[in-house]
Amino acid sequence: MTAQTRPEITLVLAAPRGFCAGVDRAIQIVERALAQYGAPVYVRHEIVHNRFVVDSLAAKGAVFVDELDQVPPGAHVVFSAHGVPKAVPADAQARKLSYLDATCPLVSKVHREAERHHREGRRIVLIGHAGHPEVIGTMGQLPEGAVVLVETTGDVAQLAVQPDEPLAYITQTTLSVDDTAEIIAALRARFPQIEGPKKEDICYATTNRQAAVKAIAAAGCDAVLVIGAPNSSNSLRLVEVARRAGCARALLVQRAADIDWSQLDRVATVGITAGASAPEILVEEVIDAFRTRYAVHVREVTTATESVQFKLPVALDVSAA
Incomplete structure (x- = not known):
């Protein structure tokens, strides 16, 4: 198929999309721990729910384990962004492990x-x-x-x-x-007397990404692709939100190789977003995959601008030294 004969398609990118501040902080903690202490640095569970991110960190020397009994004495270990029960740091102290907590603030x-x-x-x-x-x-x-x-x-x-x-x-x-x-x-x-949080617990990034996917789903998209992992709660919610917003053909893909192109047959406009633990490089990969099959036009729909940043633990934050 030549460039002249490729069908045209419009890709509508949701903004914001992809990494949130908590995910970015968690990944930085692992990377800085590797730089500061050397490999291996152990990570209890997936640092965030994204296979590309986990594999990338593993290639740099991170070792992912299910539980602390798989970590050798005296080693450095990082707890995932999702948070851990109080018993986990207590166990790490009992095992004399040096640990960093990457729980999202x-x-x-x-x-x-x-x-x-x-x-x-x-x-x-x-x-x-x-x-x-x-x-x-x-x-x-x-x-x-x-x-x-x-x-x-x-x-x-x-x-x-x-x-x-x-x-x-x-x-x-x-x-x-x-x-x-x-x-x-x-x-x-x-329970009329039930107490609630002073500010809602659903995080700004989840709220913003859902609002953005609603906007693109309602903007005439024939299909919406959500880039994210099947065990990523925020990514699964984006699929649900897109469907409820009027785009029945909302699909979760981990990366470009997972796209079932038969499900995109005869579509003219495809919305694209990414879960909070999916890096922008995977969005670019998906766009490039479309460019091999279509004459692509890209536009972005922005519903919010994010500037949130979270500090790293003092032990790793060079600016705090």
């Missing part, structure tokens, strides 16, 4: 909220997805039974709590804004 904020509510005598309702590392880490901040998990409005109806029991709710940071609003409304309807 916005996740740590939720942890502090949970501790405050518990200290003030409230039982905590956590809105989130069972089994997600962030949920495991948040529930692990407090004694067993102090936090109860709800995933749907149906779960709210089934909550077994005493009518006069003091309650508070917190949320996972990477949820669907619209779904979470429905669950919060159900909680407030059933």
Whole structure:
């Protein structure tokens, strides 16, 4: 197929997209730890949910493990951006491991909220997805039974709590804004006195990326590609948001090689976004893949501008020295 015979296609890029400040900070922590201490540096679980990022760090000397018993004594270990139960740093200290905590500061904020509510005598309702590392880490901040998990409005109806029991709710940071609003409304309807966060727990990056994908999905896109990992909560939510915004053909792809081109047959406009743990290089890779098949026109739809940056741990932050 020559350049003259390639069909035309318009790619609509959502902005903001891709890396958030918490993900960028977590990756920098691993990279600076490698530079400062030398390889290997061990990482408990995937530092962020993206295979390209994990493989890139592994090539530089990071060793990813499931649990701390796989880390040799005296080694350096990094905890993932999703946060960990309190038992994990306690275990690291017991094993005499040098550790760095790459938990996103916005996740740590939720942890502090949970501790405050518990200290003030409230039982905590956590809105989130069972089994997600962030949920495991948040529930692990407090004694067993102090936090109860709800995933749907149906779960709210089934909550077994005493009518006069003091309650508070917190949320996972990477949820669907619209779904979470429905669950919060159900909680407030059933428990009018329930306490909530002073500022919502869903992080700015999740909110901004969902707003951007709504904008491109509603802008006449025949399909939307979300670049992200299948275990990435924020990426999966972007697919759901695009479909609800009117683009039924919203697809999750990890990178260009995963695109099923048959699903894009006869499309004229494709929206592209990336989850908060997907690097921009994967967006560029997808655009290049389209250019091998189409005469591509690119435009960007910007719904917000982000300037958030999080400080690195003092042990690694050269500017703090």
